[in-house]
Amino acid sequence: MSLATIDRQRCIHDGLCIKACPVHLFVDDPSGVPRFQNERAEACIGCGHCVAVCPADAVDHLAVPLAESPLLEPALTVSGAAATQLLKSRRSIRRFTAEPVAEEPLRRVLDTARWAPTASNRQQVHWLVIREPAAVRHLAGVTIDWLRGIANRPAYYEPFIAAWDRGEDWVLRGAPHLAVAHAPENDWGAIDCAIAVTYFELAALAEGFGTCWAGFLTRAAGSDAGVAAALALPAGHRMYGGVMFGNPEFRYRRSPQRRLAQVEWR
Template sequence: MFLTVDYSKCNQDGLCALECPAKIIAMDEKGPVVIEGGEDTCIHCGHCVAICPEAALRLDFLSPEACRVVDEKLHLPPDHVDHFLRSRRSIRTYRKKAVPPDVLERCLSLAAAAPTGSNRQSVKWLVVHDKKDVQTIAAHVIDWMRHVLTHAPEIAARLNMQKLIEAWEANIDRICRDAPHLIFAYALKENGIAKADCDTAIAYLELALPSFGLGSCWAGYVTFAVTQWPPLAAFLGVPDDHQVHGAVMVGYPKFTYKRIPPRNKANIVFFKE
């Protein structure tokens, strides 16, 4: 059975039907039932199992026992959230220390909890763990910049490529910032909302890292280059039917920030017809 209900537990509150995004659950005299054809349009989000206070529902792919119970005591109060989000900094100076792979895996497992369109969960991760490979990637980006400087000087000027190349030639890495690791998020090209999914997942990753003593910074030049410079794409080995949508440098921060600079006030408009 696609959906099984223990009607001896069900209190018929209808929460599962009300919260089902695909609207495939209806209520009858006994309790929740799947509408005709509902199994084919289920997005496998697990909302119905997660919201049931009596643990009365189970799906053929998800049981209440497989779910972690929400612990209300762990919810952060607004002032903690405010401090956490505002104190996060982009890290561009790293300690010369590698992050154990299992720690990166734990961080990525948290990033995998990021919401995705229609619960596709299609984001894939490529972890470049060896710093020598990170430097090779930075060198590929510099090669791309030299190509752009020759063939599209106006774009090179807009992206400040000449100075970045000069810094590289002076043994100053402004591409990957001597970071020990790079992490790429990519997905199938046919997924029309893959960029939003990948961006959101990377944002989750960046917010997860500080709790492990780690820091990160978006590797924008790397992201640009991997979609435009075939030698770099070939080095990374990303399948032709996939596209990289983001990359971040990751490592242990060398320094600790002591203050939180103010940001511009949020530009908010409440719509009125």
């Protein structure tokens, strides 16, 4: 069975599948209908460009089925101004209400995050979602233990330890929930997970809840066996990123100025 097939009745002979395939698996055929080189199928990265580009829905793919590839709705296209405002409105939220984030919007955010690009389309990002505030606080505590154990630690760490000792969590900010992005240890895991976390953040913003990168926990999980054990990730996996999240205590009405883009044009 061919990995990709073309419906000869639907094909309109525009050759877009040939042009769109990044590894050139579709070729011209004397019949006028492009041919998929199944003998080279191992080169396919499963990107789905062939399915996504065909205006006649003539291309199907075993790894990227046409039936499971939703149509993009022109009516939902976001204007440049709206997209820019969404991006500018993202804030690192460090104060949360006790009210938990509802399950349905959280599921929508996680579903959106799976569309984040990954190196060679490997799609190896996994998520651990911790819903219980007590479990989140426990992870903040083991991170503090890691900070305490660092010999000659930078002075920058001291306020975080002092805050914990007086009952304040500056590590995970008392957030009710935590999402951990992890993947098998590989050269691209950190980048893949960082992009996925960014998608999570922006989708969460659109859904109305707030996020903040869990930088200390991410660093601790990669440096301390005790912290890694507390996460209990699958064997061979590493935490490459994560966000604390919840319903923000308050909203922001302005986008504070940032440094101008540092660009060299050539």
